[in-house]
Amino acid sequence: MVENRPWLSFLTHLVLIAGVVIVVFPVYLAFIASTHGSGDFMRGLVPLLPGPHMLENYGRMLNEGISTAGAPPVSIMLMNSTIIAIVIAVGKIAISLLSAYAIVFFKFPFRLLAFWIIFITLMLPVEVRIIPTFAVVANLGLLNSYVGLTLPLIASATATFLFRQFFLTVPDELMEAARVDGAGPMKFFRDILIPLSRTNIAALFVILFIYGWVQYLWPLLVTTDSRYYTVVMGIKRLAATADAEPLWNLVMASVILAMLPPVLVVIFMQRLFVKGLVDTEK
Amino acid sequence: MATINLVDLKKNYGNVPAVKGINLQVADGELIVLVGPSGCGKSTLLRMVAGLETVTSGRIEIGGKDVVKAEPAERDIAMVFQNYALYPHMSVRGNLEYGLKNRGTPRGEIDRRVQEAADILEIGPLLDRKPRQLSGGQRQRVAMGRAIVREPAAFLFDEPLSNLDAKLRVQMRVEIRKLQRRLKTTSLYVTHDQLEAMTLADRLVVMNGGLVEQIGTPTEVYDRPATLFVAGFIGSPPMNLIEVSSVANKNSIGTLPAKTDIIGIRPDALFIAPQEGASISLKGSVELLEPIGGESHVHVRLDSSGQSVVLSIPGRPHLEEGADITLHARLADIHPYNSDTGRRTDSPVANL
Amino acid sequence: MQTKRTIFPNKLLPYALLAPQLAVTLIFFIWPAGQAVKSSFEREDPFGFRTTFIWFENYARLFSEPGYVNSLTKTAIFAISVTLLSMSLSLLLAVAVNRVIRTNRAYTTLLVWPYAVAPVVVGILWWFMFNPTIGIAPYLLRGLGISWNHRVDGTQAMILVVIAASWKQISYNFLFFVAGLQSVPQALNEAAAIDGAGPFKRFWTIVFPLLSPTTFFLLIVNINYAMFDTFGLIDATTNGGPNQATNILVYKVYADGFLGLNIGSSAAQSVVLMLIVIALTAIQFRYVERRVQY
Numbered sequence: 001m002v003e004n005r006p007w008l009s010f011l012t013h014l015v016l017i018a019g020v021v022i023v024v025f026p027v028y029l030a031f032i033a034s035t036h037g038s039g040d041f042m043r044g045l046v047p048l049l050p051g052p053h054m055l056e057n058y059g060r061m062l063n064e065g066i067s068t069a070g071a072p073p074v075s076i077m078l079m080n081s082t083i084i085a086i087v088i089a090v091g092k093i094a095i096s097l098l099s100a101y102a103i104v105f106f107k108f109p110f111r112l113l114a115f116w117i118i119f120i121t122l123m124l125p126v127e128v129r130i131i132p133t134f135a136v137v138a139n140l141g142l143l144n145s146y147v148g149l150t151l152p153l154i155a156s157a158t159a160t161f162l163f164r165q166f167f168l169t170v171p172d173e174l175m176e177a178a179r180v181d182g183a184g185p186m187k188f189f190r191d192i193l194i195p196l197s198r199t200n201i202a203a204l205f206v207i208l209f210i211y212g213w214v215q216y217l218w219p220l221l222v223t224t225d226s227r228y229y230t231v232v233m234g235i236k237r238l239a240a241t242a243d244a245e246p247l248w249n250l251v252m253a254s255v256i257l258a259m260l261p262p263v264l265v266v267i268f269m270q271r272l273f274v275k276g277l278v279d280t281e282k
Numbered sequence: 283m284a285t286i287n288l289v290d291l292k293k294n295y296g297n298v299p300a301v302k303g304i305n306l307q308v309a310d311g312e313l314i315v316l317v318g319p320s321g322c323g324k325s326t327l328l329r330m331v332a333g334l335e336t337v338t339s340g341r342i343e344i345g346g347k348d349v350v351k352a353e354p355a356e357r358d359i360a361m362v363f364q365n366y367a368l369y370p371h372m373s374v375r376g377n378l379e380y381g382l383k384n385r386g387t388p389r390g391e392i393d394r395r396v397q398e399a400a401d402i403l404e405i406g407p408l409l410d411r412k413p414r415q416l417s418g419g420q421r422q423r424v425a426m427g428r429a430i431v432r433e434p435a436a437f438l439f440d441e442p443l444s445n446l447d448a449k450l451r452v453q454m455r456v457e458i459r460k461l462q463r464r465l466k467t468t469s470l471y472v473t474h475d476q477l478e479a480m481t482l483a484d485r486l487v488v489m490n491g492g493l494v495e496q497i498g499t500p501t502e503v504y505d506r507p508a509t510l511f512v513a514g515f516i517g518s519p520p521m522n523l524i525e526v527s528s529v530a531n532k533n534s535i536g537t538l539p540a541k542t543d544i545i546g547i548r549p550d551a552l553f554i555a556p557q558e559g560a561s562i563s564l565k566g567s568v569e570l571l572e573p574i575g576g577e578s579h580v581h582v583r584l585d586s587s588g589q590s591v592v593l594s595i596p597g598r599p600h601l602e603e604g605a606d607i608t609l610h611a612r613l614a615d616i617h618p619y620n621s622d623t624g625r626r627t628d629s630p631v632a633n634l
Numbered sequence: 635m636q637t638k639r640t641i642f643p644n645k646l647l648p649y650a651l652l653a654p655q656l657a658v659t660l661i662f663f664i665w666p667a668g669q670a671v672k673s674s675f676e677r678e679d680p681f682g683f684r685t686t687f688i689w690f691e692n693y694a695r696l697f698s699e700p701g702y703v704n705s706l707t708k709t710a711i712f713a714i715s716v717t718l719l720s721m722s723l724s725l726l727l728a729v730a731v732n733r734v735i736r737t738n739r740a741y742t743t744l745l746v747w748p749y750a751v752a753p754v755v756v757g758i759l760w761w762f763m764f765n766p767t768i769g770i771a772p773y774l775l776r777g778l779g780i781s782w783n784h785r786v787d788g789t790q791a792m793i794l795v796v797i798a799a800s801w802k803q804i805s806y807n808f809l810f811f812v813a814g815l816q817s818v819p820q821a822l823n824e825a826a827a828i829d830g831a832g833p834f835k836r837f838w839t840i841v842f843p844l845l846s847p848t849t850f851f852l853l854i855v856n857i858n859y860a861m862f863d864t865f866g867l868i869d870a871t872t873n874g875g876p877n878q879a880t881n882i883l884v885y886k887v888y889a890d891g892f893l894g895l896n897i898g899s900s901a902a903q904s905v906v907l908m909l910i911v912i913a914l915t916a917i918q919f920r921y922v923e924r925r926v927q928y
Binding site for chain 3 (some may be wrong): 022030041048103105115118125129130132179184236239252259274
């Protein structure tokens with residue numbers, strides 16, 4: 001800050017506090033709703049202060065779910081979401097590390113073609129090619145399976161580009177020294193390159209974990225068996241029935257549960273999260 | 283312990299020749315320094331010996347075996363890189379051990395060699411540190427250590443000192459020389475610093491434009507530069523190269539070999555006072571006086587050609603900038619060249 | 635394209651390394667996209683026995699269909715509103731956070747986490763707040779004399795999805811604006827202050843122009859986000875309604891393809907969407923190549 005103007009500092013904090021309120025308020029409201037009994041929503045306005053039914057609501061959703069709405073216990077869905085988010089993140093990182101390694105450290109015919117094929121995935125988000133992709137997965141018999149939920153999502157141009165960028169900054173001499181030291185390509189990859197990429201891998205993992213967790217359309221298409229529901233799509237099914245019978249407290253309890261894991265990841269790994277976000281967009 | 287033999291070695295990048303046919307025989311235990319300006323092909327040559335560059339044509343023999351097609355790891359060489367290329371995530375010990383582990387050296391043997399190298403280089407206390415915790419000089423030692431533990435047939439040094447500051451560079455230069463004497467390992471050493479080259483080399487290979495200009499001991503190369511390029515490159519300040527036509531007393535030039543049109547005179551062979559015996563003289567005016575401690579460099583602009591020459595004289599001469607001056611040089615100190623061939627016009631220099 | 639100075643000489647290994655990525659890409663990306671392009675030129679008879687090649691008929695029909703033109707318009711309104719609203723809020727917050735020193739990190743933490751909230755969950759949160767019977771927003775609006783019911787009023791429905799979508803995107807824009815602001819050299823600010831420019835003038839004449847690469851990049855990213863990443867949000871709030879008022883392109887392609895089962899039209903819609911993504915990506919890489927340095 002160049003000059004010291006008290007009113008400007010005051011205004012600055014005012015803006016920030018207003019921003020925080022805007023960001024936090026909808027979630028606060030959801031949390032409050034999740035602590036009340038279902039009867040509290042009859043009176044025409046949602047309560048603004050916590051009620052006494054928090055443990056009861058969360059316990060019920062985690063352990064039982066709402067069978068009338070076709071929603072299995074949230075604990076199962078949370079488990080599915082965790083598995084899927086981790087598999088997607090690890091899968092994307094693994095295949096992207098390998099392909100970036102091939103593109104940077106080898107010269108071979110069709111290298112450019114391979115690069116472009118990977119690049120094209122940037123332009124084909126799942127929303128754009130839903131039906132034919134669904135057909136492929138259905139034909140492969142992958143509906144209602146973890147493979148079907150994850151495999152079609154693990155191609156990643158962004159991760160490949162990120163690792164390519166990083167590999168290009170690794171000094172040439174390191175690889176030369178390793179060759180003189182008798183390391184072949186896979187040994188160099190494992191002993192030198194992967195350890196050097198640790199921070200990038202961790203940062204990317206945070207971003208991709210979130211990416212996997214928030215997937216909605218794809219799980220919605222490929223799962224009809226509630227054993228494979230992810231929490232994000234399960235909630236939607238719950239919410240759809242909430243208007244009919246006032247289960248706001250239960251819906252909001254699951255909303256909070258569905259948000260919590262990725263939000264905690266962002267808050268506690270903020271540094272990695274910011275690095276991952278900024279790097280992947282370079 | 284091994285000889286290195288390069289036979290008509292060539293390297294093209296696409297159609298651009300980088301190394302145009304090099305022949306070199308390195309004796310067992312010898313330290314050869316490849317020196318030349320950047321882009322002269324010296325690093326490419328070294329990297330071809332290491333196996334890091336493919337060879338366009340020619341042969342490389344290490345210890346009598348042709349290794350042109352061999353992987354770097356199969357050539358029994360160790361290399362010290364300019365930026366050290368230490369594995370940043372491994373401890374010093376990890377760095378030293380890596381090459382031995384990859385070769386399946388038994389644990390006991392690894393420990394013995396690491397300990398020995400650490401003792402020689404005095405890096406014992408650093409063994410458990412990471413490279414980023416080391417100073418430039420310490421990293422340099424670790425890079426050397428990584429080469430030593432391998433006990434290879436040959437050391438290859440690629441400008442290993444150029445990332446160090448001036449003082450450390452002089453110190454490490456001495457250490458490398460002592461170490462090489464002690465281990466008696468055949469070594470190829472690349473540098474662009476001619477002073478480093480002179481002080482380290484058993485023999486110098488002066489390169490320019492992908493070709494060898496001269497091979498010889500440092501004194502041979504300094505005393506009798508084979509070409510105009512070498513004359514200008516080796517020595518600091520560089521040799522003055524003067525067109526014969528600018529010399530004042532033309533009568534003394536009759537004694538120069540035929541076809542001489544350029545003469546070279548080292549800055550320390552030019553004098554202000556007239557010299558005994560056969561000599562030449564040059565008239566000019568003092569342009570600049572550079573006192574550099576024990577000696578001074580005097581820049582003189584010659585009247586005849588307007589060319590600037592440098593002489594170095596001990597102490598601090600009382601000269602006014604702008605004053606007229608006559609310079610003298612003994613005929614015996616003059617290096618005669620022909621500008622068309624670029625070579626000496628007196629007896630040719632053998633390149634062995 | 636760049637590689638290392640020295641490379642490994644293996645001939646087959648690179649193909650093996652690329653195989654997993656290429657296999658997934660070809661099977662789940664390239665092949666389905668090709669299928670979409672193919673079926674966009676075909677008509678399937680009602681029983682699915684025969685397909686006929688019909689050139690651009692699907693496209694022609696698509697663009698003459700009022701529902702599709704409506705969807706295009708709604709998408710444009712939605713994308714532009716979300717981009718402007720979210721980016722201006724984020725810029726304001728980023729500039730503010732860049733001015734505070736000690737509490738900088740605390741504010742940042744409090745502002746960035748919505749990035750991790752799934753669009754469909756965002757939809758549910760705002761749907762709850764704007765619920766016509768029990769929501770807090772309609773209650774407050776009634777006090778202002780506004781009757782809120784986005785289930786009937788198309789404009790209100792659009793406002794709701796715009797607010798919800800912008801809310802989610804604030805954190806992303808905020809982080810990039812902060813990074814962009816930090817790359818503006820402090821010396822320029824000081825020089826301008828010495829030249830007599832006050833804080834607001836400095837912002838508009840020095841900082842904002844220097845921020846333009848970030849702004850442009852975010853413009854593209856936000857349009858992309860609003861068009862393609864908001865499916866869940868729409869699905870959770872308005873289902874494209876009322877009366878198609880919020881039926882944006884990605885929602886329509888899903889509804890027509892899966893619920894309406896009109897393969898030819900849905901494929902043509904997919905291809906149009908692909909062309910839009912390709913155009914956005916091309917713009918991004920063409921003009922945003924050398925962006926802000928961090």
